[in-house]
Amino acid sequence: MADDELSQKLLSLFAAEAGEAIQVIVQSCLMLEEKPDSGQRAYLLADIMRQTHNLKGSARSLGLDDIAALIHSLESVFQKVKSKDLKLENDVFDLIYRTLDGVSGLITGATPLDVSMDLLLSRLKMVAEGTRLPKKATARPLTNENTPPTGTITSGDQETIRITVGRLDAIYNLVNEIQVVRLSMEQNLAIIRTMLYNAKPHVPRENELLLARTRLNDLYRKSEASYRSLSQLLAQLQDIVRQARMLPLATAFAPLPRMARDLARQSGKEVMLRIEGGEIELDRSVLEQIKSPLQHLLYNSIDHGLEMPEQRRTAGKSESGRVTIKGSQQGSSILIDIHDDGAGIDLAHVKEHAVRYGLITDQEAAQLDEQEAIWLLFQPGFSTVSAITAVSGRGIGLDIVRKSIETMQGEIYVENDPGNGVRFSLKVPVSVATSLCLLVQTNGQIFALPARNVIHLARVLPGMIQEQNGHLLLMQPEVQPVPAINLAHILQSECQAVDRTIQRAIFLGSPDQPVALLVEELYDVREFVIKELPSHFGQMPLISGAAISGSGEVILVLNTTDLVKIAGQRGTEKDA
Amino acid sequence: MNPQNLLSKDRPQTDEHQNEQLPETLVARNLIKLAIIRCARILLGIDVKWVREVRPFAGTTPVYGLPPCWVGITALRSHLYAVLDLRQILYHEHITAEGPRQIVFTAINDHSVGLLVDAVAQVRQIDAATITAGPTPDLPYILGSTPEQINVLDLPALYADLHRTATASRENHVET
Numbered sequence: 001m002a003d004d005e006l007s008q009k010l011l012s013l014f015a016a017e018a019g020e021a022i023q024v025i026v027q028s029c030l031m032l033e034e035k036p037d038s039g040q041r042a043y044l045l046a047d048i049m050r051q052t053h054n055l056k057g058s059a060r061s062l063g064l065d066d067i068a069a070l071i072h073s074l075e076s077v078f079q080k081v082k083s084k085d086l087k088l089e090n091d092v093f094d095l096i097y098r099t100l101d102g103v104s105g106l107i108t109g110a111t112p113l114d115v116s117m118d119l120l121l122s123r124l125k126m127v128a129e130g131t132r133l134p135k136k137a138t139a140r141p142l143t144n145e146n147t148p149p150t151g152t153i154t155s156g157d158q159e160t161i162r163i164t165v166g167r168l169d170a171i172y173n174l175v176n177e178i179q180v181v182r183l184s185m186e187q188n189l190a191i192i193r194t195m196l197y198n199a200k201p202h203v204p205r206e207n208e209l210l211l212a213r214t215r216l217n218d219l220y221r222k223s224e225a226s227y228r229s230l231s232q233l234l235a236q237l238q239d240i241v242r243q244a245r246m247l248p249l250a251t252a253f254a255p256l257p258r259m260a261r262d263l264a265r266q267s268g269k270e271v272m273l274r275i276e277g278g279e280i281e282l283d284r285s286v287l288e289q290i291k292s293p294l295q296h297l298l299y300n301s302i303d304h305g306l307e308m309p310e311q312r313r314t315a316g317k318s319e320s321g322r323v324t325i326k327g328s329q330q331g332s333s334i335l336i337d338i339h340d341d342g343a344g345i346d347l348a349h350v351k352e353h354a355v356r357y358g359l360i361t362d363q364e365a366a367q368l369d370e371q372e373a374i375w376l377l378f379q380p381g382f383s384t385v386s387a388i389t390a391v392s393g394r395g396i397g398l399d400i401v402r403k404s405i406e407t408m409q410g411e412i413y414v415e416n417d418p419g420n421g422v423r424f425s426l427k428v429p430v431s432v433a434t435s436l437c438l439l440v441q442t443n444g445q446i447f448a449l450p451a452r453n454v455i456h457l458a459r460v461l462p463g464m465i466q467e468q469n470g471h472l473l474l475m476q477p478e479v480q481p482v483p484a485i486n487l488a489h490i491l492q493s494e495c496q497a498v499d500r501t502i503q504r505a506i507f508l509g510s511p512d513q514p515v516a517l518l519v520e521e522l523y524d525v526r527e528f529v530i531k532e533l534p535s536h537f538g539q540m541p542l543i544s545g546a547a548i549s550g551s552g553e554v555i556l557v558l559n560t561t562d563l564v565k566i567a568g569q570r571g572t573e574k575d576a
Numbered sequence: 577m578n579p580q581n582l583l584s585k586d587r588p589q590t591d592e593h594q595n596e597q598l599p600e601t602l603v604a605r606n607l608i609k610l611a612i613i614r615c616a617r618i619l620l621g622i623d624v625k626w627v628r629e630v631r632p633f634a635g636t637t638p639v640y641g642l643p644p645c646w647v648g649i650t651a652l653r654s655h656l657y658a659v660l661d662l663r664q665i666l667y668h669e670h671i672t673a674e675g676p677r678q679i680v681f682t683a684i685n686d687h688s689v690g691l692l693v694d695a696v697a698q699v700r701q702i703d704a705a706t707i708t709a710g711p712t713p714d715l716p717y718i719l720g721s722t723p724e725q726i727n728v729l730d731l732p733a734l735y736a737d738l739h740r741t742a743t744a745s746r747e748n749h750v751e752t
Binding site: 176491531536540553 | 636642651656658660688739741744
């Protein structure tokens with residue numbers, strides 16, 4: 001998306017929000033005017049102040065200085081009213097409404113100002129300072145020669161209509177439900193096709209069964225054609241709804257500069273924050289879910305990662321620490337890097353802390369490799385900071401980040417460069433509408449694995465699985481042994497006593513350090529709408545959601561991040 | 577807890593003072609409809625406003641690591657329901673059921689649970705005023721009994737306990 005296009009989109013969003021805010025202010029003013037001494041006075045004024053403050057902030061962030069100036073002056077008037085230094089009289093209300101009209105005019109460009117900008121500002125200033133307005137002054141039509149065009153937003157050919165998020169979500173959910181029905185039809189058609197194919201050699205010629213089969217064949221072809229049309233239409237509908245839900249990444253990035261500034265001031269550090277990729281669009285629900293992880297990671301980078309200026313100078317770095325947040329699109333995923341040039345993660349300190357708090361033993365700490373030690377940071381309640389600071393070090397930040405990302409079927413990668421900084425990479429889907437999943441079977445139960453997390457598959461031959469020091473390893477010719485876990489043992493399902501033969505291995509994790517998930521059988525890859533598990537189940541390790549198959553059965557979706565973590569840590573597997 | 581408070585909280589309330597001045601025949605009775613359910617040795621009544629559907633039990637997808645009262649998970653019209661064995665909740669023991677069973681799909685606000693029961697017998701309209709606090713079997717989540725010995729299930733209380741347990745499970749996980 002070009003910068004102009006992005007700006008236009010943000011301006012359109014502002015115009016819609018401003019219209020609503022002005023409406024609220026006008027309504028509240030009307031109520032105050034009607035019943036100046038009602039019990040709702042304080043509430044109405046608080047609401048007005050909130051709306052004007054937000055409006056001013058939004059206008060400033062978009063460089064709409066004229067609008068911001070008008071709203072600022074209006075805010076001063078309301079401040080005086082709130083502190084009871086100013087009584088709201090008719091001429092003041094006139095001025096307020098005229099100012100709001102002026103702001104609307106500047107935003108939409110539809111109605112030109114009938115007063116000059118400077119005159120409005122001077123009148124607002126007079127009122128705020130307690131000076132009485134000249135009589136009938138606001139009734140006189142004034143010229144708009146001083147009104148600069150900078151605040152005008154043209155809608156162009158992209159007319160917008162505001163729709164509540166709830167209504168859009170309802171449409172979205174309905175489309176997803178139709179998608180489930182489509183998947184069911186697809187499966188049923190496949191069954192009919194197989195039955196027709198299998199029935200062929202057994203049906204005698206020129207009898208009623210042959211006629212029935214011919215009719216069934218015809219019906220199948222027509223149903224298949226209808227199904228294809230339905231699929232195309234549904235794909236178009238889904239795309240339109242998905243587009244309607246798309247928002248620029250800049251929406252999630254917007255609060256970060258202010259946060260970085262505040263945190264830098266609070267901690268006495270100097271921070272240069274650079275943000276890239278704000279124009280990339282992703283689904284609103286994904287966007288909402290990454291806001292908190294992004295804020296946590298930025299907090300961590302500044303609070304834990306970057307050194308104090310004097311430490312940086314001693315280390316030969318610039319006094320000002322650099323944090324770069326960069327979004328990029330990779331197919332159907334969005335990759336967000338949060339990279340700082342701080343001290344990096346002190347893994348020895350991480351291990352020591354984990355031992356001290358009983359998360360691992362001394363012996364286990366000694367055996368952890370770099371990634372395993374880093375993963376300790378994502379454990380619930382883990383914190384390397386002995387003193388809890390105001391914004392981080394509470395030991396919940398990275399755990400929340402992990403949970404949020406996993407809920408979206410996303411992944412987290414961490415690159416640690418001691419002395420030079422850390423890069424946290426979040427990989428999340430552009431949209432969470434449907435996901436391709438690999439179906440696997442273990443102990444007779446079928447599970448789904450998000451296909452995007454699968455590196456590759458392998459057939460397990462006798463002798464390929466070996467046990468070393470309590471760990472399972474998958475041995476392959478000319479390749480390093482890969483840590484392996486038996487899904488049946490991890491799930492501890494009721495049939496665990498049954499010794500079934502492992503036939504397949506699924507490689508998960510990063511290509512550099514894969515782990516093998518051992519299962520009995522693999523089935524095909526299918527498209528699913530992944531849903532959250534019912535909330536009554538509470539905390540569910542290893543399971544990230546559930547999908548409904550074409551036949552209406554529920555299939556549990558495995559949490560690949562948990563599986564990879566367990567594969568790295570587990571030393572209790574006894575056999576395969 | 578007063579049974580009438582719970583059962584009538586979503587219904588229009590009648591003005592008591594107004595009723596005092598009216599002939600008894602004109603006083604609107606607070607009628608409620610109960611789905612009558614057979615579960616082990618007793619009859620239970622569930623306010624139908626919370627019942628979404630009743631279906632024959634045809635198995636569920638087992639979910640690893642849950643307490644035994646949870647039978648598993650199932651889907652009804654693209655919505656996922658956790659299925660709870662009501663026998664285990666009421667009697668705190670596993671009683672093997674004989675014959676076909678049914679799932680009562682219930683929902684309160686945004687939360688939903690499928691209740692595995694022996695059978696749903698009928699729907700009956702009763703006057704909430706006739707529900708008395710006793711005699712009630714020593715079972716949890718029973719609001720009271722009708723004169724026909726139908727034990728009215730306190731579904732909101734059951735939901736609240738399930739919610740508390742789930743929340744505690746999440747908090748315990750974080751503290752672990």
